[in-house]
Amino acid sequence: MRRADIISAALLVAFGLLVIFVVIPVWVPGHAEGNYGLLAQDAPYLTMIVVTGLALFLLVRRLFFERSDESDEDAPIPKQSWGFLALISVVLIATLFLMEFVGVLAGGPFIVAVLIYLMGERRPLAIGVTSVVAPLAIWAFFWKLLEFPLP
């Protein structure tokens, strides 16, 4: 966990600095009329300075005060997990595109079928039936029963 803490803290420091010096000055007006007590920028600045400070503290502490001889074999996110994360991100983004440009009746069966397959099911009939029936049932429940339109 030590190495993961160092990397995550360093990324948080970088993120904090980016937000403090780029995002907030550009995307939050500083002297809008009508602010009383606190400017609109104050809360974002205050919170992000605290985050950056805490992340810096974590980084320094892990780097210089908690040296450990233990190996980092049990990394919190091993290589296989990064592979899974990349794969699942692609699946989720593909689902988003399908939902946005075609609809839930395309995106739904796609994501259900892919996830069932990823979880180890290999019977085509079981995958096919579940990935068609479940999205249809959910679509009918939301759109026909509750009258909430879905994409």
Place this chain on the structure above:
Amino acid sequence: MDVILAGLAQAFTFYNMAMISLGVFIGIAVGAIPGLNGPMAISIAVPLTFFMGPLAAIAFLVGINKGANFGGAISACLINIPGAAEAISTTFDGYPLTRKGKGLKALKMALYSSVFGDFFSDIVLICVAAPFAILALTMGSAELFALMLFALTFIAALVGRSVIKGLIAAVLGLFLSTVGLDSEASTPRMTFGEIELEEGVSLLALVIGMLALSEILIQIEKDWRSRKEGAGKGESDIYKRSPNREDNVVTWDEWWSCFRTTVRSSIIGTVIGAIPGLGSTLAGFLGYGAAKRASKTPEEFGQGKLEGVAAAEAANSATVGANLIPTLALGIPGNLSAAVLLGALIIHGLSPGPLIFQQHGQTIYGLFGAMLVANFINLFIGYGGLRFFAWVITLPRQFVHPVIVLMCFCGAYVTTQSIFALYLMVGFGIVGYIMRKLDYSIVAFIIAFILGPMTEDALRQTMVLFGEQPGLLLHRPIALLFFALTAVSIWRFSKSRPAILQEPT
């Protein structure tokens, strides 16, 4: 008194009771499935409440919460896998009882003690919340800001394994809550030109993504990796009914012999539940530990002792009502379920905090009535459906989890009718996955996000009042007390913490 009676009576309408029953049923079924839990079920169910009135909606969600709390005990007793973290201590004696062929007896004791503990804490909630809110009304903005600060640091320091990472997660949650129009001058903040962000980050997209989607992704990954590594699925014991009648029922004598333990655990659970951040897992462990210490035969605990099941279940269920004491009276959620319920209250036009009893008294007493009714419904549905819920836990999760992911998509969409919410939900799902893996508490993050606007408003008012003369703060002893408690809690918990306080994030 008229408001109280009218509110309580509202809970007894057929429609509200039907919604509570539906909620309890869904809650038990979801809670029974390992890997799924109450907060996740509530977050996905919130969009379903948009067509309901405020009371029916909140009663439905409370029903899910109560049902899920007991549901966790079903898989804990039958297959030694707690449906949720709070049921870990139920496995200690529940599963050994099942191994002895007394699974049904263990489940029934879990149900009775769970309902008792829950009912006990609901009564305490009803008696304490309103006076607590009146007391809170005497607090000014400085006291409120100091209290928020204390609650956030306390929660951040308690959850997870690292105080610093808990604090980072909480402050990131506060930061994210500043996105959108500033409440004072409607200045757009970090909206990046997106109209959808002007109202802020969608609470439901965030909660569904971080709570439900990220957890399901972790479950899917486990199966994906075990398949790749060639590991077989673990065998689970099959629930069977014993031919001996006494193995399947809890007799009056058995119930009475556990009564002292049940009451003791209910008190422990209620106290723990009322303190934000401590959680039902801790309550379960403390209730179980206290029962073992008080027993004349402590060596029998862990071997299949009915008293152990009663102690754990009464304690963890007694946190359910008590969690709502700070939620309703102060607007500070005690745990994740309470945080999601708080979000649901806001969505349905109720603003939790000291004024809620004045502004929405009838609805709140209706909610109290619904909570009491939900306990009895939990008892009846739980008792009548034990065999069904025992079957539910055998459903293959490779079919259940993907369908839940699709429900996450649909739930996030119907909130805002915008594809943008789906992108947010997926983004938060991936961020939540990484935060869970790296032990940055999503509990602290979500609670801070919900409390963010209230904290900023309190800080703004404090700055208006004391900005030019900060010395005047020295005349506000309650605020000073909470500031001091904030510092002490950070210092104390960063030194050392009992391992039992380290809840899964």
